[in-house]
Amino acid sequence: MNASELAGRVRTGETRAVDVLEQHLRAIEECDGELHAFLTVLGDTARSEAREIDRRLGAGEDPGPLAGVPVAVKDNLCTRGVPTTCASRILEGWLPPYDATVVKRLRGAGAVVVGKTNLDEFAMGSSTENSAFGPTRNPHDPRRVPGGSSGGSAAAVAAGLVPIALGSDTGGSIRQPAALCGVVGLKPTYGTVSRYGLVAFASSLDQVGPFARTVADAATLFDVISGHDPLDSTSLERPNPLALARLEEGVDGMRVGVVVELLDGADASVVKRVHEAAEALAAAGANVEECSVPEVSYALPAYYLLAPAEASSNLARYDGVRYGLRVDASSAEAMNGATRAVGFGPEVKRRIMLGTYVLSAGYYDAYYGQAQKVRTLIIRAFARAYEQADVLLGATTPTTAFELGSKVDDPLAMYLSDVCTVPTNLAGHPAITVPFGVDDLALPVGVQLLAPALGETSMFQAAAVIEGAAPAGALPQICAPTIGAGPTSTRGER
Amino acid sequence: MNEHGSARSERLTREDAAYVARLARVDLTEDELDLYAGQLAAVLDHAAQVAAIATSGVEPTAHTLPLRNVLRDDVVRPSLEREEVLAQAPRAEDGRFWVPRILGESP
Numbered sequence: 001m002n003a004s005e006l007a008g009r010v011r012t013g014e015t016r017a018v019d020v021l022e023q024h025l026r027a028i029e030e031c032d033g034e035l036h037a038f039l040t041v042l043g044d045t046a047r048s049e050a051r052e053i054d055r056r057l058g059a060g061e062d063p064g065p066l067a068g069v070p071v072a073v074k075d076n077l078c079t080r081g082v083p084t085t086c087a088s089r090i091l092e093g094w095l096p097p098y099d100a101t102v103v104k105r106l107r108g109a110g111a112v113v114v115g116k117t118n119l120d121e122f123a124m125g126s127s128t129e130n131s132a133f134g135p136t137r138n139p140h141d142p143r144r145v146p147g148g149s150s151g152g153s154a155a156a157v158a159a160g161l162v163p164i165a166l167g168s169d170t171g172g173s174i175r176q177p178a179a180l181c182g183v184v185g186l187k188p189t190y191g192t193v194s195r196y197g198l199v200a201f202a203s204s205l206d207q208v209g210p211f212a213r214t215v216a217d218a219a220t221l222f223d224v225i226s227g228h229d230p231l232d233s234t235s236l237e238r239p240n241p242l243a244l245a246r247l248e249e250g251v252d253g254m255r256v257g258v259v260v261e262l263l264d265g266a267d268a269s270v271v272k273r274v275h276e277a278a279e280a281l282a283a284a285g286a287n288v289e290e291c292s293v294p295e296v297s298y299a300l301p302a303y304y305l306l307a308p309a310e311a312s313s314n315l316a317r318y319d320g321v322r323y324g325l326r327v328d329a330s331s332a333e334a335m336n337g338a339t340r341a342v343g344f345g346p347e348v349k350r351r352i353m354l355g356t357y358v359l360s361a362g363y364y365d366a367y368y369g370q371a372q373k374v375r376t377l378i379i380r381a382f383a384r385a386y387e388q389a390d391v392l393l394g395a396t397t398p399t400t401a402f403e404l405g406s407k408v409d410d411p412l413a414m415y416l417s418d419v420c421t422v423p424t425n426l427a428g429h430p431a432i433t434v435p436f437g438v439d440d441l442a443l444p445v446g447v448q449l450l451a452p453a454l455g456e457t458s459m460f461q462a463a464a465v466i467e468g469a470a471p472a473g474a475l476p477q478i479c480a481p482t483i484g485a486g487p488t489s490t491r492g493e494r
Numbered sequence: 495m496n497e498h499g500s501a502r503s504e505r506l507t508r509e510d511a512a513y514v515a516r517l518a519r520v521d522l523t524e525d526e527l528d529l530y531a532g533q534l535a536a537v538l539d540h541a542a543q544v545a546a547i548a549t550s551g552v553e554p555t556a557h558t559l560p561l562r563n564v565l566r567d568d569v570v571r572p573s574l575e576r577e578e579v580l581a582q583a584p585r586a587e588d589g590r591f592w593v594p595r596i597l598g599e600s601p
Contacts, residue, residue, distance in 0.1 A: 370549060411537060
């Protein structure tokens with residue numbers, strides 16, 4: 001059952017929040033041994049939150065649009081008094097002294113936080129294999145990766161362990177796993193969702209966003225978590241784009257550009273699905289045209305200079321002094337180096353090295369400075385494209401889910417799986433992936449819609465049309481017995 | 495990839511990797527230095543594509559929002575509880591973080 005149905009039943013008293021919670025905790029208990037989507041499951045605190053929702057309903061209060069809905073949160077979002085590891089040994093055992101703003105907003109809307117989900121260490125990766133606590137499996141094929149870095153949230157939603165979840169997207173870390181697991185994933189406009197309490201990876205690119213099994217649930221969750229936050233100095237002080245309220249307005253007259261560079265190099269089965277989605281938009285009244293944004297192909301190399309540079313600076317704070325791991329040594333500098341050697345995994349070390357190198361004297365202008373200028377060119381190219389189009393369409397990922405271990409020894413090959421998602425982050429724009437059928441191996445395919453800054457309203461409208469026209473998905477191999485049939489049957493009915 | 499082998503080793507040597515690791519305060523083993531020197535060179539080869547792009551007269555973008563400074567009134571507000579914060583430190587003493595000596599000689 002999806003989030004809006006669950007909240008509806010809880011709000012009308014048809015079912016109790018505590019029963020909804022127990023059903024989901026059982027599903028997690030049954031499935032997560034194999035899936036490993038969760039790093040922490042919050043049985044007791046979730047139960048007391050659910051009881052409080054039921055009490056408030058009993059007292060005639062409305063807990064909000066997510067009343068009693070179990071939600072999972074990526075483990076790089078701070079939860080007060082609850083472990084927040086970023087899937088890193090360096091933060092093992094750390095208990096944050098505050099909640100992320102998005103976690104507060106979830107609870108403020110009546111949601112019940114049931115657990116913290118697995119990720120690539122510090123959100124660096126595209127497969128969740130870089131977790132210090134072991135990989136998450138793809139519910140559609142346990143031999144394959146769920147994508148990453150928010151692989152735990154994507155897998156948990158796909159398998160029916162929770163109806164909705166939060167992730168973070170720096171270069172595709174929501175959209176890529178959502179596509180590989182067959183769920184909806186949104187990267188909002190930079191600045192619309194607070195980053196307060198999101199452990200920083202690359203601050204100019206990071207954005208928190210929702211996972212859901214339906215576009216409407218993703219819209220609901222976006223409406224809940226977005227909005228100005230004085231605790232985040234990059235939070236926008238302007239009205240949010242409405243998502244749910246205008247979701248069903250259709251695409252009649254909407255201008256859609258199919259970006260050829262977002263199909264270059266993609267598998268034939270993925271390209272075919274994108275063209276089918278374009279036809280669905282055209283059939284619903286959109287003006288669909290092919291377009292070219294050549295600068296999009298600069299995005300990946302620019303990203304893999306800019307993001308590591310920001311990361312190397314942000315991760316300097318893990319020095320063994322204020323929180324997390326410390327390896328004792330006779331001097332502060334020796335303690336720093338030994339702590340970071342033991343605490344960080346290989347990918348994090350690689351990115352810190354890369355970032356430190358491109359920021360070092362003699363290389364700064366050639367690499368970092370040049371990449372920042374290329375970022376400007378990419379933003380200008382998108383601005384030109386959006387003179388001709390309201391939204392853009394392309395692949396979310398060049399391939400469907402790949403096998404565990406197949407790219408882990410070749411960082412560059414792994415990075416290439418972000419090729420369709422990073423341009424959005426560099427521009428600060430929103431983008432959403434919508435599941436659209438399967439490939440020849442019955443693995444989910446995602447199609448991606450992009451919009452200019454604050455263009456979420458139109459983007460969601462197009463996403464709803466695509467969802468309505470999507471071919472049936474496959475039932476995950478790992479899924480909750482009572483819930484797992486939800487997404488497939490929903491789509492089948494349309 | 496193999497045909498770039500020589501270009502790679504020119505671009506980033508093992509000694510470069512050791513220097514960068516020192517700057518980044520990460521102690522690496524000999525094996526790690528060999529591994530990362532090769533892998534970083536491969537990524538830098540790919541990233542070098544940006545060097546070929548014409549950017550003369552283009553302003554760099556550090557972030558995408560039309561923000562300059564974000565100001566607020568300087569009003570005293572509650573902050574995190576000191577004891578709760580220090581409880582998360584690897585070692586604390588007398589209300590402060592305890593670290594090995596940073597300045598001068600070790601005792």
